Amino acid sequence: MIKNHNKHHTPYASPVIHQKTGNLVDLQGRRITYLRLAITDRCNLRCRYCRPEDGVPFIPHKEILSFEELERLVAIFCDLGIKKVRVTGGEPFSRRGCMPFLVRLRRIDRVQHLHITTNGVKTSRYLDELAAIGLDGINVSLDTLDHNRFREITRRDYLDSVLQTVHGALARGTPLKINSVVLEDTSDDEIIQLAGLARDFPITLRFIERMPFSGTVRTARLKNGNLSLRLKRIFPEIEECNVDIPTTARIFTMPDFKGNLGIIQGYSRLFCQRCNKVRITPSGMLKTCLYDNGALDLKKLLRDGAGDYEIRKAIINCVQKRFANGHEAERFSSRASEPSMAMIGG
Ligand code: SAM
Secondary structure, three states: OEOOOOOOOOOOOOOOOOOOOOOOEOOOOOEOOEEEEEOOOOOOOOOOOOOOOOOOOOOOHHHOOOHHHHHHHHHHHHHOOOOEEEEEOOOHHHOOOHHHHHHHHHOOOOOOEEEEEEOOOOHHHHHHHHHHOOOOEEEEEOOOOOHHHHHHHHOOOOHHHHHHHHHHHHHHOOOEEEEEEEOOOOOHHHHHHHHHHHHHOOOEEEEEEOOOOEOOEOOOOOOOOOHHHHHHHHOOOOEEOOOOOOOOEEEEEOOOOOOEEEEEOOOOOOOHHHOOEEEEOOOOEEEOOOOOOOOEEHHHHHHOOOOHHHHHHHHHHHHHOOOOOHHHHHHHOOOOEOOEHHHOOO
């Protein structure tokens, strides 16, 4: 049931773990407080760096965790100290019932921070409800502001709908971040245009390194270049902020910007020692690292009738065995082809 990938770890001091309350801590002393839930693998875009046009067969519906199962898991994870939950996918709003599910999650007191990550295509119609439940933030994925380029990257023509979501969220005062994957052919001009959103609006615009999750045959090393050097070259006046909360992003201020710029170096994996998150995939695998193969089959536990105590114990054991960093996770999880990020949740 629990895959043992720990045999190569250096044993560290044994962490103190309370089984009912708080303190989900791994062997490196990293405290886990952030849970990402990918509620579906379906998506209405076909971003070329995420999945092939018609490849990656969908997971059968019955193999995807039900909302009831997800809600139960969230409650269990909150018992273990999770404070922030992010609903993602696939595209979360591609799953019917996503909005009522968010309402139910909001009712769980111990979910202190509730966020979603969305491509923004269908999201604008839910913005009033999202504001009404006091959603703590929306991350919208947007890689370009150019219509042709958007069509080329996503293989769909929905840029206007995404921008409607961006401006609708701003109008409602919902905290907004935009995530932009920087591709090999992303130009400085595109970066400057996107950064303009953070100049004009209170948005954190984060540039993301491309990662090897394209749903296709494994390729050679990705050429991401050095994003922080590139940003400093384009914007010589940027200043890095010191952030005291665990985060995978580096954040920069710019004079006269209403918002901030950021970078997420998920390919370089420079932030692993600060990583406080775990993920649940649509089919119910717990991932303690983006690069692992799935460390615990939560769906099996749920559907075999395990009680909350047993599930908590399995999660604690699994988190203890978490890889030290994403490079180690990738080494022990090597595969012939890359999974799609839509199966993982970003
Ligand atoms: N559909 C939602 C969205 O578009 O935000 C949530 C899921 S999507 C898989 C989450 C994030 O992963 C998006 O920002 C997307 O750009 C990013 N992503 C997908 N494949 C990626 C890859 N190979 N490298 C880096 N980021 C990737």
